[in-house]
Amino acid sequence: MGQTIAEKVFSSKVGRTVKPGEYVTAPVDCALMNEAFAMSWLQLNAAGLSKVWDPNKVVVVIDHFVPANSERNASIHALIRGAAKALDLPSYYGEGEGIAHQVMMEKGHARPGDLIVGTDSHTCSYGALGAASTGIGPTEMAYVLAKGELWFLVPESLRMVLNGGLQDRVASKDILLHIAGTYGTEVAQYRSIEFVGDGAEALTIESRMVMSNMAIEIGAKFGIFDADEKTLAYLKGRGQGTLEKIAGDEDASYLATHEIDVSALEPQVACPHSVGNVKPVSEVKGKPVNQAVLGSCTNGRVEDLKAAAEILKGKRVNPATRLLVYPASRDVYLQAMEEGAIRDLAEAGGIICNPSCGPCFGGHVGILSKGETCISSTNRNFKGRMGSPDAEVYLASPATVAASALKGVIADPREV
16 A cells, blocks of 8 residues: 555654554654744743754744834844854844745755644645645644654545646635635645645646645645655755655545646635635625735745736836735845846835735734725735734735735736
8 A cells, every 4th residue: 555745754754654543753854933932942941951952953033023023022032042042053044034934945944755843833835845844832842842853643635636727817826725715724634635636746836835835724734745856956956965756656545535627717815704715806806905915925935926016017006005015035035126026016016025924914014904904915814813803804816916906906817
């Protein structure tokens, strides 16, 4: 009997063949932390420990409150800087490099077949590179920092077979939203998803990152693409060590297989207040929007900024709508500047912000007031997530966000 990717990863880590439903204690290849590192470090210290199991396998990125917006958060940042210095962490990136998940992949910390944990639910992003990666809490992370391992339940696996090619200005974000709307936000609860098929193979690495990032929004423990030639090409020159392809076996056992004809999709929109409340853009267009957000760990890459810039170049954002642009990292920002996308977005009236999580989680910028509506390329639209509980957030692709910013209402990017 063959194995799924999740089963292969756990079997490799524990040194024997594992099966779904089995509890295992497995060594991790990398531990990622954002501001939650402060809590994990304090818990480690409370246990009488002042070292981590392997500084070379620890990555720390400050990304949620950048720049610090309060004395409390400034103190948290100061604590993190002090801890990183005391531990002499070679992969401490501070607040200057961007969002942790983008930095992890850019810098080569996520690789095919790796088992990765992080103090953020969207750690599942690295499945785009063939890694089994998932979010954990600060207390669990304190244990990982001490021991370099953690217990896991080997998950059952689902296959999402993507068939066909996407229409113009329809993106991988639309595929994931369609899956959430069709199968529900718990279809993959504590399961591993494998995105396969010719539609999956055709996606760029950046587009795959979008879907793996949002796998958690349908309950998944992991959201994994096969590590293929595109994966190896992306990782060439990033990080160290050998690179190998990984894929599920043809005779592996899957809990279920779902077929999706991506060629039939039109742009999708997740309506308030659930990622699963999805409708085709044709059913919601015309809804006035006060704010449009382009960016985040979901859709803040060069590919995303260029898709928006293509729509807005030479035009102006509607005066009733403010457009906030958050590149996912410093590298993305610089490349998008060199290629002209940042200039096009700025000339169109977009407010270009520093690489960070921005308003995605209601941090300290881009907050919505009572009664306002936002269309965003971020990953969640829960009630009160971006400010007032009486505001509304719609989720869509970068192209749909840009078209909506241009028109001042939710708009179909194929019609502008």
